[in-house]
Amino acid sequence: KNEVEQSPQNLTAQEGEFITINCSYSVGISALHWLQQHPGGGIVSLFMLSSGKKKHGRLIATINIQEKHSSLHITASHPRDSAVYICAVRSETSGSRLTFGEGTQLTVNP
Amino acid sequence: DTEVTQTPKHLVMGMTNKKSLKCEQHMGHRAMYWYKQKAKKPPELMFVYSYEKLSINESVPSRFSPECPNSSLLNLHLHALQPEDSALYLCASSQNALVGGGIGTGELFFGEGSRLTVL
Numbered sequence: 001k002n003e004v005e006q007s008p009q010n011l012t013a014q015e016g017e018f019i020t021i022n023c024s025y026s027v028g029i030s031a032l033h034w035l036q037q038h039p040g041g042g043i044v045s046l047f048m049l050s051s052g053k054k055k056h057g058r059l060i061a062t063i064n065i066q067e068k069h070s071s072l073h074i075t076a077s078h079p080r081d082s083a084v085y086i087c088a089v090r091s092e093t094s095g096s097r098l099t100f101g102e103g104t105q106l107t108v109n110p
Numbered sequence: 111d112t113e114v115t116q117t118p119k120h121l122v123m124g125m126t127n128k129k130s131l132k133c134e135q136h137m138g139h140r141a142m143y144w145y146k147q148k149a150k151k152p153p154e155l156m157f158v159y160s161y162e163k164l165s166i167n168e169s170v171p172s173r174f175s176p177e178c179p180n181s182s183l184l185n186l187h188l189h190a191l192q193p194e195d196s197a198l199y200l201c202a203s204s205q206n207a208l209v210g211g212g213i214g215t216g217e218l219f220f221g222e223g224s225r226l227t228v229l
Binding site for chain 2: 044
């Protein structure tokens with residue numbers, strides 16, 4: 001079992017839909033990152049969380065430390081949101097090392 | 111300036127060539143990273159520099175040689191690569207790096223990557 005599990009692996013939505021991507025992890029963490037990667041491109045850091053909830057534009061990220069679970073929500077989805085979304089955790093003992101989930105491929109159709 | 115700039119964007123090289131990938135940031139970050147990413151896979155950490163000193167080498171073959179000439183620049187020197195080394199090489203930076211534990215190292219800023227093809 002991977003230390004970081006994301007679901008779903010693939011997600012197709014219609015423009016305007018509310019989207020949720022989930023991330024579960026099995027270790028104690030100091031921080032959790034949500035990252036976005038467009039095809040063939042670099043990675044953009046969306047959020048870094050250690051507790052609670054953060055919001056940026058149409059994106060919301062939440063984390064429940066007790067349940068070892070985080071969610072990334074996209075409201076009013078748009079085709080430009082189509083990308084791979086990656087959850088990555090920094091464990092309490094790993095220092096600079098991130099453990100990455102396998103990513104969620106999101107496709108938003110017009 | 112919140113950018114990490116990588117050059118070149120694309121590189122094709124033969125197995126006997128010597129080439130370098132470059133990475134630059136002007137955010138005052140003291141930790142810089144090299145990651146390797148194969149298609150449809152998450153990034154794999156290769157090297158971490160902290161305060162211009164190599165702090166993590168994830169058992170990377172010696173045909174990859176990192177260099178951090180100053181706090182803004184990170185190079186990856188490539189020599190005698192194999193076709194299986196073809197991948198997207200990503201540079202990242204963060205405010206600082208804590209090796210071996212700690213309360214966290216801050217948000218990571220990634221470059222656009224250098225896509226390497228080894229023939």
